[in-house]
Amino acid sequence: xxxxxxxxxxxxFESVDVRKVMTKAFEMTSExxxxxxxxxxxxxxxxAGFPTGLKWKYTAAEKDPEKYIVCNADEGEPGTFKDRExxxxxxxxxxxxxxxxxxxxxxxxxxxxxxGEYRFLLPQLFxxxxxxxxxxxxxxxDFSIEYRMGSGAYICGEESALFESxxxxxxxxxxxxPYPTVSGLFSKPTSINNVETLVTAVMIIEKGPQEYVKLGTxxxxxxxxFSISGDTPIPGIFELELGMTxxxxxxxxxxGDTKAVQVGGASGFCVPRKKFxxxxxxxxxxxxxxxxxxxxxxxxxxxxxxxxxxxxxxESCGQCTPCRVGCQQLxxxxxxxxxxxxxxxxxxxxxxxxxxxxxxSKCGLGQSVGNAFxxxxxxxxxxxxx
Amino acid sequence: MYHxxxxxxxxxxxxxxxxxxxxxxxxxxVKKYNYLTDxxxxxxxxxxxxxxxxxxxxxxxxxxxxxxxxxKNVIRVCKTITCSMKGKNDIISTIEDILKIxxxxxxxxxxxxxxxxxxxxxxHKAPAMLINDMPYTDLTPETVIDVIKGYMRK
Numbered sequence: 001x002x003x004x005x006x007x008x009x010x011x012x013f014e015s016v017d018v019r020k021v022m023t024k025a026f027e028m029t030s031e032x033x034x035x036x037x038x039x040x041x042x043x044x045x046x047x048a049g050f051p052t053g054l055k056w057k058y059t060a061a062e063k064d065p066e067k068y069i070v071c072n073a074d075e076g077e078p079g080t081f082k083d084r085e086x087x088x089x090x091x092x093x094x095x096x097x098x099x100x101x102x103x104x105x106x107x108x109x110x111x112x113x114x115x116g117e118y119r120f121l122l123p124q125l126f127x128x129x130x131x132x133x134x135x136x137x138x139x140x141x142d143f144s145i146e147y148r149m150g151s152g153a154y155i156c157g158e159e160s161a162l163f164e165s166x167x168x169x170x171x172x173x174x175x176x177x178p179y180p181t182v183s184g185l186f187s188k189p190t191s192i193n194n195v196e197t198l199v200t201a202v203m204i205i206e207k208g209p210q211e212y213v214k215l216g217t218x219x220x221x222x223x224x225x226f227s228i229s230g231d232t233p234i235p236g237i238f239e240l241e242l243g244m245t246x247x248x249x250x251x252x253x254x255x256g257d258t259k260a261v262q263v264g265g266a267s268g269f270c271v272p273r274k275k276f277x278x279x280x281x282x283x284x285x286x287x288x289x290x291x292x293x294x295x296x297x298x299x300x301x302x303x304x305x306x307x308x309x310x311x312x313x314x315e316s317c318g319q320c321t322p323c324r325v326g327c328q329q330l331x332x333x334x335x336x337x338x339x340x341x342x343x344x345x346x347x348x349x350x351x352x353x354x355x356x357x358x359x360x361s362k363c364g365l366g367q368s369v370g371n372a373f374x375x376x377x378x379x380x381x382x383x384x385x386x
Numbered sequence: 387m388y389h390x391x392x393x394x395x396x397x398x399x400x401x402x403x404x405x406x407x408x409x410x411x412x413x414x415x416v417k418k419y420n421y422l423t424d425x426x427x428x429x430x431x432x433x434x435x436x437x438x439x440x441x442x443x444x445x446x447x448x449x450x451x452x453x454x455x456x457x458k459n460v461i462r463v464c465k466t467i468t469c470s471m472k473g474k475n476d477i478i479s480t481i482e483d484i485l486k487i488x489x490x491x492x493x494x495x496x497x498x499x500x501x502x503x504x505x506x507x508x509x510h511k512a513p514a515m516l517i518n519d520m521p522y523t524d525l526t527p528e529t530v531i532d533v534i535k536g537y538m539r540k
Binding site for chain 2: 115
């Protein structure tokens with residue numbers, strides 16, 4: 001096992017000379033920028049984990065003169081709050097990542113889609129943005145950024161739903177393909193990246209990919225900002241090297257009585273105590289956009305599951321049947337089993353439904369409901385029934 | 387109820403009259419009045435030259451673009467798992483006691499509306515809530531009384 005233990009890192013919030021990085025990137029060719037990101041092995045930090053260098057490369061390869069870089073700041077996954085902190089503390093690095101991405105793929109315009117819940121940050125973000133625009137103009141960049149706000153819809157964190165929302169429509173995901181790199185915002189080639197991904201790209205350009213690959217494992221390069229909450233004496237935001245096991249994580253952040261860790265939010269996986277030692281946090285084990293929730297033995301996993309299903313039932317956009325009806329039926333189903341109105345074997349039927357949602361749902365929302373459902377029902381069956 | 391006067395026209399001048407201008411216009415109306423009236427949505431439709439059903443269809447998709455009457459201060463208490471574990475119900479019942487309304491209701495003087503909402507990104511400082519745009523975190527029944535009283539004095 002490629003086990004690295006638990007190491008704290010300071011890349012994302014580290015203060016850097018943004019002008020210097022922007023000047024360095026300005027002197028690089030598009031190919032050189034993309035090559036460095038490819039070599040770093042950086043995968044998207046929003047949760048899905050698509051290689052960032054490839055996304056930029058595909059967008060750069062499109063011939064259309066009009067392209068967009070979109071920053072996904074619609075951080076809605078339960079238990080994730082790192083993007084807010086990044087924008088609050090180092091907004092200029094987010095802007096820098098967008099401008100560098102723009103240069104790499106030939107986009108002159110960037111949009112940041114910020115969730116409505118974070119609107120209070122806007123005045124300060126505008127001040128930073130004004131300074132940033134002035135600075136890159138002096139260097140010679142032909143690039144600008146605009147904010148677009150969300151209005152309380154979790155689904156708009158899904159990339160194509162986010163485009164729909166910016167375009168002024170209901171946030172309903174599109175069919176794929178075509179992928180955003182071919183036809184994204186306003187049907188133009190678009191690279192859409194998470195807040196943290198863009199900042200990480202800036203640090204890779206600053207330090208060079210050789211430095212960056214020293215961190216993490218083969219499948220999960222680098223470090224990651226974790227949002228840690230639940231039953232922990234030290235909740236908060238921590239940047240950690242990738243490659244640790246859940247056990248090592250719990251040793252540092254647990255309260256001594258941790259029975260389960262939900263990795264990746266409501267759409268992620270529940271890891272029970274007996275699997276802490278064997279489970280790696282990263283793409284080779286349990287992937288995460290950063291959400292880590294700890295539960296101790298005083299918590300009912302039925303309540304946890306019920307809360308997640310309630311969340312998905314409300315946040316499903318309702319467009320496709322497997323997700324709209326599936327979420328409702330899973331919620332009603334576990335309620336019935338809990339009340340004794342259905343036999344415990346009914347849970348097996350519900351797991352089948354969750355599996356069907358995984359293959360039949362149109363987007364990541366419906367496809368991921370089964371992750372939490374299956375991992376909680378399989379590991380804490382008795383808590384759901386009794 | 388409110389009358390938008392020239393607001394919709396001004397917002398169309400500011401944000402443009404394209405389909406992509408719709409969300410910023412609706413958001414600015416809600417920012418000022420906290421909800422969208424039927425009249426305001428029809429005005430927006432006329433201004434952007436799209437059907438009123440399109441405007442309503444879009445607005446009703448988004449939780450924060452309320453199409454029901456809301457008070458001057460909209461309180462949204464987070465109900466997702468961590469806030470729920472850390473005492474969300476005590477916060478709700480405290481607010482219900484002070485304002486004498488239940489979740490989903492608006493005070494008769496139209497000063498407050500109490501709602502629950504999904505994760506607002508403050509799990510490490512749970513329980514948390516938003517009043518309009520402002521987050522309030524690490525709430526206890528004592529501190530939430532102070533916060534609400536602060537808004538009552540405004």
